[in-house]
Amino acid sequence: MTVPTKPTSSAQADALGALGADLHAPVIDWFEENARDLPWRRAEAGSWGVMVSEFMLQQTPVNRVLPVYEQWLARWPRPADLAAEAPGEAVRAWGRLGYPRRALRLHGAAVAITERHGGDVPAEHAQLLALPGIGEYTAAAVASFAYGQRHAVLDTNVRRVFARAASGVQYPPNATTAAERKLARALLPDDERTASLWAAASMELGALICTAKNESCVRCPIASRCAWRLAGKPAHEGPPRRGQTYAGTDRQVRGRLLAVLREAVAPVPQSVLDRVWEEPVQRARALDGLVADGLAEPLAGGLYRLPLA
DNA sequence: TAGCCGTGGAG
DNA sequence: TCTCCAAGGCT
Incomplete structure (x- = not known):
């Protein structure tokens, strides 16, 4: 008598396991043929x-x-x-x-x-x-x-591949959900060797084929099993995926300030840093932020440099 | 947990 | 020009 090894008797979990088994070989075969030499x-x-x-x-x-x-x-x-x-x-x-x-x-x-x-x-x-x-x-x-272990490796590429192939939607949620982690674990091959190959392969598929825009289903090794494609590739529903504005933000100011510090060989006077941004309040806030983050080190006399410790 | 944290290439 | 996006982490 064999004792069931699965903690759940859910038919859904079995179905996902079967889906995973269908996907592993084609994706890994594709990877071994098309992986970038990085x-x-x-x-x-x-x-x-x-x-x-x-x-x-x-x-x-x-x-x-x-x-x-x-x-x-x-x-x-x-x-x-x-x-x-x-x-x-x-x-x-x-x-x-x-x-x-x-x-x-x-x-x-x-x-x-x-x-x-x-x-x-x-x-x-x-x-x-x-x-x-x-x-x-x-x-x-x-x-x-690095160590060939069996882990669910959920990056933005894999999340997109799973969203499409398994969930039938164009894009994954904004933040990683428990459901996604569960899905990733259910799709993970049992043995270490295959699991680590699968992790790299599914990620590469998302990076090269199943891209955020202009996906290339004609070159996709699992197009015939992709829930999203089989559903007619419905467009993303729900709130628009928030875009990041950049111009005029503290991030831009921080970037400019740090660029000066990076390129300087000696401590930089405040007056030099002041030239990177007109508005003084935001400029000061950005510089304070860099110091608070440990990216800049204030010295006596209004000088700044990259952190020595 | 939603917002913050850089930068530059592509369409 | 402007928007989107690129192997996330931290609070």
Whole structure:
């Protein structure tokens, strides 16, 4: 007598399991034929290379990450190498990738790895999650891509693929829902090897084929099973997905201020920073924000620089 | 949890 | 020109 291993007897869960089984092979086969040759996918990248790439790829396109990634790994081939530097050097090397707090967090993660993990990127999901700048997605991605573990890796690409293929809608919800996590787990292959391939493959499918706009169903390996396509590709319903305005925001001002600090070799006088933005209240708020975030360091005499510690 | 946090390319 | 979007995390 075999005892059921599934915690639920839900027919829906069984149906999803069956759907997953139908999708795995075509998506993984497609991936092995069409995957981009990205440096962090090569064996030589190692777990540190994978982790660095994941930080840089948070909200930043692959093409822009590539050159910075190469320089970063050449300069800091191990976590301890980065940990030995001032955090401001990480911010400087980050260049114009955007969201420079990621650079600070990556530096902080390198310090923590050096202090708590003997200089090796931890393999356990919980330990990864405890590092600064690593959330649910990145922890799963590093554990899966660097260590071949079985995790539901839910990024914006995968969420879109699942929304379409399984749920039959054009776009996933704004924020990741419990239902999405459940779906991702239900679709996850049982064995580690296949699961980690599936994670990378489903993500690549979303990045290259099942894109947000101008999706290419004719090249999609699971078009014949896609619920959204079979339903006639109905347009997104509900509230418009909020767009981010940028011009005139504090973010723009912060960006300008930090650009000056990044390019300066010596501490910068307040008067120089003042030139980047006309409106004084917003300008001051932005600068204060950078200091509060640890991205800028105020010195005596109204001077500012990237953080030394 | 909704809002904040950069930047630049594509259509 | 303008809108949308790109391997999220944090509070």
